[in-house]
Amino acid sequence: MSAPQPASNVDQEMDLKDIFTLFQRTFYKFLALCFKAVDFTFKFWWIILLLIIAGATLGFFSKGKPTYRSEVVVQSNFDSQAYLYNAIKQFDENLSEKDSVFLRSVDLSIENIPIKSVEIKPVIDVMSLVEELKISDRTFGTIIKELEVNDEEELFASDRFYTNYKYHKLIIDLRSEEAKTEIAKVIDYVNNKPFIQRIKEERIQNIKERIKQNESIMVQSDALVESYTKSADLSSQISNEKLSFFNNSNTLNINGVLTFKNTLAIETEQLRNDLAESLDAVVVISDLQTAKQESFKDRKEIIYPVLFVFIFLFFAGVRYTYFSLRREVESQNLLD
Incomplete structure (x- = not known):
């Protein structure tokens, strides 16, 4: 073939x-x-x-009426982050359900609800987070691997970390630009929660007691140093290695006393600042930013x-x- x-x-x-x-x-x-x-x-x-x-x-x-979005940065006090997020979530759910009892309780119009939705997100500060948690890079990497998230922002804004942030962004969708005056009612709703009020009272009382205790210890430190200064000859008691005062049966470490007093003074100043800022569990610390929302639809x-x-x-x-x-x-x- x-x-x-x-x-x-x-x-x-x-x-x-x-x-x-x-x-x-x-x-x-x-x-x-x-x-x-x-x-x-x-x-x-x-x-x-x-x-x-x-x-x-x-x-x-x-075309429907335009909607507006307002953003404001708030500060959470008294370690109330978890309660803040739960309160905002509850507020948003009641809005979506148009709960008339709830709307009356927060003094919002039932016929034309001015607020469409409320959302809160942490203002992410990774360096402060790592410093506060006091964890190593290896431990931090292990925590990251255990969390199922899509991007870095979602990771650090997850439930695992948001309670460690002090500042948060409150996002409110409004039905009109004039409705931004109603945002204060969202803040009041959180601050007036009974549990938040109890936390606030207890924390303020603890701060005041701590300040009073620090001041008392600092007065005692001054009196102690003054007493030993009068009863000792300073020129003969100074050592090259350590600054100390000696009495017949007692020894006073001046460096230690002064260092301890300085630490108490710094702590007391911080506590006074916290007390001045801690008028409420949630405090607005930024200007209100409102913008018109437009999408393709x-x-x-x-x-x-x-x-x-x-x-x-x-x-x-x-x-x-x-x-x-x-x-x-x-x-x-x-x-x-």
């Missing part, structure tokens, strides 16, 4: 020519279809124009005209395809 003969160069050239001719015919058919689409558009331009005008008019008058005056024209051209294309195929079938006498 003889081996098959290879195709001649002439046959190969004919095959390439047929392929090129087929490609050329297909291209010209597509080009002709484009020309017909352009001719159809120019022929029925007035219908397209009417559809654009009708869509723009309908979209303009069917709010641009109905653009969406509707495009949609109407697309539907018109789509059905025109379906109609053209139907009659073209029908003529092709009729030309082959397949309908007889």
